[in-house]
Amino acid sequence: MSDLLDRLRERGWRLTAQRRVVAEVLNGDHVHYTADEVHAHASARLPEIARATVYNTLSELVAIGEVIEVSTDGRAKRYDPNVRHSHQHLVCSRCGTIRDVHPQGDPLSALPEGERYGFTVSDATVTYRGVCPNCAS
Amino acid sequence: MSDLLDRLRERGWRLTAQRRVVAEVLNGDHVHYTADEVHAHASARLPEIARATVYNTLSELVAIGEVIEVSTDGRAKRYDPNVRHSHQHLVCSRCGTIRDVHPQGDPLSALPEGERYGFTVSDATVTYRGVCPNCAS
DNA sequence: TCCTACATTGGACTTTGTCTAAGTCAAGAT
DNA sequence: ATCTTGACTTAGACAAAGTCCAATGTAGGA
Ligand SMILES: [Mn+2]
Ligand SMILES: [Mn+2]
Ligand SMILES: [Zn+2]
Ligand SMILES: [Zn+2]
Numbered sequence: 001m002s003d004l005l006d007r008l009r010e011r012g013w014r015l016t017a018q019r020r021v022v023a024e025v026l027n028g029d030h031v032h033y034t035a036d037e038v039h040a041h042a043s044a045r046l047p048e049i050a051r052a053t054v055y056n057t058l059s060e061l062v063a064i065g066e067v068i069e070v071s072t073d074g075r076a077k078r079y080d081p082n083v084r085h086s087h088q089h090l091v092c093s094r095c096g097t098i099r100d101v102h103p104q105g106d107p108l109s110a111l112p113e114g115e116r117y118g119f120t121v122s123d124a125t126v127t128y129r130g131v132c133p134n135c136a137s
Numbered sequence: 138m139s140d141l142l143d144r145l146r147e148r149g150w151r152l153t154a155q156r157r158v159v160a161e162v163l164n165g166d167h168v169h170y171t172a173d174e175v176h177a178h179a180s181a182r183l184p185e186i187a188r189a190t191v192y193n194t195l196s197e198l199v200a201i202g203e204v205i206e207v208s209t210d211g212r213a214k215r216y217d218p219n220v221r222h223s224h225q226h227l228v229c230s231r232c233g234t235i236r237d238v239h240p241q242g243d244p245l246s247a248l249p250e251g252e253r254y255g256f257t258v259s260d261a262t263v264t265y266r267g268v269c270p271n272c273a274s
Numbered sequence: 275t276c277c278t279a280c281a282t283t284g285g286a287c288t289t290t291g292t293c294t295a296a297g298t299c300a301a302g303a304t
Numbered sequence: 305a306t307c308t309t310g311a312c313t314t315a316g317a318c319a320a321a322g323t324c325c326a327a328t329g330t331a332g333g334a
Contacts (some may be wrong), residue, residue, distance in 0.1 A: 012279075014332080015331080016280095017329075034321090036320090036321080048238045048282095050284070052322095052323085053282055069211075071208060071211045074206075074290085075320095075321090076290080076320080076322090077211045085178070090253070095288065103244075103248045103252070107240075107244065107247070110240040110244070110263075110267070111240045111241075112241060115227075116227070117269075117270070119265075119268060121265050125263070126247075127264075128256075130256040132255070132256050133256065136257060152300080153300070155312080171290090186314095187313060188291095188314095188315090189292085190313055190314075212289090272316095
């Protein structure tokens with residue numbers, strides 16, 4: 001259980017009612033909401049929260065490294081509070097469902113020095129695609 | 138050299154002036170244009186080509202597997218005619234430059250059966266991120 | 275309690291992409 | 305060579321996702 005709210009308090013993050021509900025919505029692992037979904041859930045607790053505030057807050061959480069931004073395709077970005085355990089994503093190409101997966105080995109190390117073209121490579125993101133059991137039946 | 142136009146002729150693709158210029162713009166490997174960039178280049182040769190036609194043509198090329206759609210981030214998708222040699226992409230997190238890279242091993246095989254959750258996994262896309270030599274200096 | 279730097283708001287705006295109805299045309303048939 | 309027709313193209317409206325801004329509100333320190 002990744003308690004995002006605790007982590008933010010420790011950082012001395014300025015806590016407003018809006019930021020609190022956003023952090024509460026993004027609680028738990030295996031959460032991959034779009035900004036609109038975060039807004040919908042947050043509105044249930046705090047009806048007057050503005051869409052712009054949700055975007056602002058999400059951007060800041062990403063900037064400070066407490067939330068990961070996941071772009072699976074050309075669709076809306078998804079926000080993932082599970083930053084403590086490095087993982088990758090498996091996406092259903094029909095319905096868009098996302099699962100966390102843990103491939104073997106470090107994907108970064110699969111890129112030889114001769115294939116780096118002088119870049120300082122810091123990250124490798126793997127997206128697996130397939131059809132989920134639900135869509136297959 | 139991947140001659141997209143030749144491949145399309147072999148397929149008996151209905152060839153119009155618009156489709157021809159789109160295919161000509163997407164000639165050569167290491168090409169990763171956005172739809173707007175394709176439209177801009179195509180307009181230089183055929184000024185009256187419509188934006189919708191570029192989108193239609195790109196979608197069809199992707200559907201028949203002659204062009205790959207690359208979504209590096211939440212920005213515009215990029216179109217890549219290099220479908221013959223399987224490869225991955227290295228993206229500069231500052232300027233967005235893209236390079237083709239060839240990691241060792243098959244990324245798909247790094248996902249154990251126990252991590253597939255009943256999905257029929259068909260594809261693994263790896264995106265490497267870092268700072269290019271140009272942006273580092 | 276008061277101050278103020280920072281957060282929130284609503285709405286306009288931008289970017290990227292989709293859709294449709296009407297017009298045009300490539301290519302096979304005659 | 306001309307005809308025919310289904311497929312292609314077009315302009316512009318529309319939509320989804322996200323950004324920006326000036327005005328307003330407020331958390332937390334003094
Ligand atoms: Mn995840
Ligand atoms: Mn490529
Ligand atoms: Zn599915
Ligand atoms: Zn760069």
